[in-house]
Amino acid sequence: MGYEQLANKNPLRILKIGKEGANELGLIMARAGLGKTALLVQIALDAILLGNRVIHVSIGQSIEKTRTWYDDILRHILQAHSITRPHELIDMVQRHRMIMTFKEASFNRARLEERLNDLIMQDIFKPNCLVIDGFDFEGTDRAAIENIKEMAETMSLQVWFSATCHREDKRFSSAGVPAPCHEVDDLFGTVIVIKPEENKIRLNLIKNRGEVQTTDAGLDLDPTTMMIKKS
Amino acid sequence: MKKDLQKVRNIGISAHIDSGKTTLTERILFYTQRIHAIHEVRGKDGVGATMDSMELEKERGITIQSAATYCSWKDFDINIIDTPGHVDFTIEVERALRVLDGAVLILCSVGGVQSQSITVNRQMTRYKVPRIAFINKCDRTGANPNRVTQQLRDKLGLNAVMLQLPIGLESDMEGLIDLVTMKAVYFDGDQGEKVRYEEIPEHLRADAEAKREEMLDAVSMFSDELMEVILEEGTPSVETINAAIRRGTLSLQLTPVMIGSAYKNKGVQKLLDAVNAYLPSPTDVENTALDLDKGEAEIVVTNNPADSLIALAFKLEEGRYGQLTYVRTYQGEIKKGDTIVNSRTGKKVKVGRLVRMHADQMEEIEEAGSGDIIALFGIDCASGDTFCADSINVSMSSMHVPVPVISLAIKPVDNKAQVNMSKALNRFSKEDPTFKTFVDHETNETIISGMGELHLDVYIERMKREYKAEVEVGAPRVAFRETITQRADFNYTHKKQTGGSGQFGRVAGYLEPLEEGEYEFVDAIVGGSIPREFISSCDKGFQKSLDKGKLTGSPITGVRVVINDGSSHAVDSSDIAFQLAAIGGFKEGFSKAGPVIMEPIMKVAVEGPSEFQGAVMGSINQRRGIIVGTFEEGNYTVVEAEVPLSEMFGYSTVLRSLTQGKAEFTMEFSTYKQVPRSVSEELMKAYEQEKKNK
Numbered sequence: 001m002g003y004e005q006l007a008n009k010n011p012l013r014i015l016k017i018g019k020e021g022a023n024e025l026g027l028i029m030a031r032a033g034l035g036k037t038a039l040l041v042q043i044a045l046d047a048i049l050l051g052n053r054v055i056h057v058s059i060g061q062s063i064e065k066t067r068t069w070y071d072d073i074l075r076h077i078l079q080a081h082s083i084t085r086p087h088e089l090i091d092m093v094q095r096h097r098m099i100m101t102f103k104e105a106s107f108n109r110a111r112l113e114e115r116l117n118d119l120i121m122q123d124i125f126k127p128n129c130l131v132i133d134g135f136d137f138e139g140t141d142r143a144a145i146e147n148i149k150e151m152a153e154t155m156s157l158q159v160w161f162s163a164t165c166h167r168e169d170k171r172f173s174s175a176g177v178p179a180p181c182h183e184v185d186d187l188f189g190t191v192i193v194i195k196p197e198e199n200k201i202r203l204n205l206i207k208n209r210g211e212v213q214t215t216d217a218g219l220d221l222d223p224t225t226m227m228i229k230k231s
Numbered sequence: 232m233k234k235d236l237q238k239v240r241n242i243g244i245s246a247h248i249d250s251g252k253t254t255l256t257e258r259i260l261f262y263t264q265r266i267h268a269i270h271e272v273r274g275k276d277g278v279g280a281t282m283d284s285m286e287l288e289k290e291r292g293i294t295i296q297s298a299a300t301y302c303s304w305k306d307f308d309i310n311i312i313d314t315p316g317h318v319d320f321t322i323e324v325e326r327a328l329r330v331l332d333g334a335v336l337i338l339c340s341v342g343g344v345q346s347q348s349i350t351v352n353r354q355m356t357r358y359k360v361p362r363i364a365f366i367n368k369c370d371r372t373g374a375n376p377n378r379v380t381q382q383l384r385d386k387l388g389l390n391a392v393m394l395q396l397p398i399g400l401e402s403d404m405e406g407l408i409d410l411v412t413m414k415a416v417y418f419d420g421d422q423g424e425k426v427r428y429e430e431i432p433e434h435l436r437a438d439a440e441a442k443r444e445e446m447l448d449a450v451s452m453f454s455d456e457l458m459e460v461i462l463e464e465g466t467p468s469v470e471t472i473n474a475a476i477r478r479g480t481l482s483l484q485l486t487p488v489m490i491g492s493a494y495k496n497k498g499v500q501k502l503l504d505a506v507n508a509y510l511p512s513p514t515d516v517e518n519t520a521l522d523l524d525k526g527e528a529e530i531v532v533t534n535n536p537a538d539s540l541i542a543l544a545f546k547l548e549e550g551r552y553g554q555l556t557y558v559r560t561y562q563g564e565i566k567k568g569d570t571i572v573n574s575r576t577g578k579k580v581k582v583g584r585l586v587r588m589h590a591d592q593m594e595e596i597e598e599a600g601s602g603d604i605i606a607l608f609g610i611d612c613a614s615g616d617t618f619c620a621d622s623i624n625v626s627m628s629s630m631h632v633p634v635p636v637i638s639l640a641i642k643p644v645d646n647k648a649q650v651n652m653s654k655a656l657n658r659f660s661k662e663d664p665t666f667k668t669f670v671d672h673e674t675n676e677t678i679i680s681g682m683g684e685l686h687l688d689v690y691i692e693r694m695k696r697e698y699k700a701e702v703e704v705g706a707p708r709v710a711f712r713e714t715i716t717q718r719a720d721f722n723y724t725h726k727k728q729t730g731g732s733g734q735f736g737r738v739a740g741y742l743e744p745l746e747e748g749e750y751e752f753v754d755a756i757v758g759g760s761i762p763r764e765f766i767s768s769c770d771k772g773f774q775k776s777l778d779k780g781k782l783t784g785s786p787i788t789g790v791r792v793v794i795n796d797g798s799s800h801a802v803d804s805s806d807i808a809f810q811l812a813a814i815g816g817f818k819e820g821f822s823k824a825g826p827v828i829m830e831p832i833m834k835v836a837v838e839g840p841s842e843f844q845g846a847v848m849g850s851i852n853q854r855r856g857i858i859v860g861t862f863e864e865g866n867y868t869v870v871e872a873e874v875p876l877s878e879m880f881g882y883s884t885v886l887r888s889l890t891q892g893k894a895e896f897t898m899e900f901s902t903y904k905q906v907p908r909s910v911s912e913e914l915m916k917a918y919e920q921e922k923k924n925k
Contacts, residue, residue: 063860063869094859101862103863
């Protein structure tokens, strides 16, 4: 389709995501309301522009709400870049994305795998990337995440999670990943923590494809549009 | 005549088919003493419920047309619009929602939130209609109002809060507990007409207190006063709680949930109390109109009876007494003998008889105030027209009218049927803007088009029943369209010299895709290469070309035509010569402009047990559908998809056999999209063949 050029302009390129063989888990953490879903959707759209198929798993949200996120972010992308045939891009995104929503209680690996196999076996949709928004890290153990990691490896999937952290919880891993993910951070190749600073929302890149980062990635979220930008 | 607008309620009753809205309406009319006997929808007495005024509805047990009816409950005037439950009649629902201030969303306590409720809820959200949920049929086996309330939260995303608890369920349902007043309510008498209040039965007290706490928690978000009382551990008054619920409901952030069984005469009076207490009056809702004298600037209607009249004709009905026009007034008053202006046509009309409707009986009135819903007799207009006083020129903002997506050829069986058929079609197309009819001049067939198979089926049935017009029906056809994908130049000369005065005209310019809108004509001629008087002839010629595309003979849309050069002849140029030159030019340009076929895409929602999700997705995939998403809760799944209409014929049968009849689907028009190449080739081949056969 030739949207790589557009993807190359994405500030996300600083991260080593979307490369071949990137079947690792990614994690986005923030307190409630800081833009986890916005960032996940931008990662998903970036994957789509690079030619991947994405399944967006939304736990506890409606299809419509999730879809609205995509529409909004895509509209910002269309506004920022002059795209000759916007409808083609919108259409392409729709064909490369599927939303799966689950009630909190009904989500687990077995069910997800069954659904993915439904799609793959019937040749309906073969995803390369999975984003899981609203996963309950506080109520799950390490084994459950290992389980999904294993599934990602067997199915050759890139998987991104979002997790909510809390201001009052001061537990951190040695690499600096806050609770509730501080004890499972070794399972994730890439970890981004969204942090509000004065007039800014910073993207704090803690791990990038397995490497613990010591320097600032220089990325922000625009507080009005929730779009990623260079600081 | 009561004038207190605070005590007027214009409400709709919307729901899934078979969740009992007609029965509920019947009970409401009975308890408000508008009728004096109760008939069931499918009752043995053969009379049928009062709101289903059409024969066909009586037979099918479903409500097709919205009839407005008036009643009065505890000093409040309530106008009820009974809205249809099937998506194929969407325009009816949407039109009704436009004139409503609030609504009651009925749900079946067994079936819960079904796909239909999702659609109706979406429409209510679009028109910002505050609503109360009524969980009906609590007497049925498997009734579970708690589960339905949870579904309201999960599937519809509503902040649903139960204001009542049942005392017993299924066949043991005795009455209900009102969590606001903390009283048990029983409905005595043969038809539940005597409401008796008692103390809450001991075995339910603990549960009721817990639920009340939950309710107060949710409701206190809308009232600081209530929040304070609760924080101080005091007992809030009924008025304070009701005021908070009302505020939450009006802001669309809270949906009070009432329960009952209309069929068993339980809970209806309490629902009416809730309508009075929680749903908005006309003054609580902001409605806007367009000022036609000020370039359609938006103005807020005042609801003030002293201001100039603004009223919207939202429904036409040909009853046995002649044409009835249902009207909602937004400001000012209508009086018998007044002269009012139809702002679309500019025609003045005199108000003859003015009536308040009660299903198909009526009550003559002298005047109607602002915010009222009434009917006028013998007024010639189309539905959606605005009437206003002579002193102003406004139109209520235009209603969103979807384009028809499916058509059928119909042929009357004999001469008598022919006459009756045209009468029927004339009336249907006036009543329903999504129903269109025309004669295809090439085949001489009468074509009807609408929003879905069922939509057209119902009109064909009505033709038979109400107009005695027997017709033969052709196979349904999808309304394809053609458009262009790139800019292309044209330069065409029309020349004819066959004795006498000849014809001459040359038109040059280009066509280009138009992102929004159907057609645009741009005159970029400089230096008069086409004389002024023939510019409109060119426009006319281009517009004629839009009727039939060359690929499938479908209408062409999304084209901008720019003319920038041409030439004329002092004697031989004429209106017709330039029209023909434009037609030729369009043909030339269209072929080079990458023409494509567009087809209607439907938004489809299939719901059923999760075990069939794979099969459902497979069936959608086979139909060239794109799965937008899935929603899963326990053992129940909804699959949302976009599927071309042409692939949806016969889908209900396929779905039934795939899922042992356990899944159901709804669809509504979403957009037009380009047909894939393989399908497009087939369509073009079929069109060629059709042309050859003629």
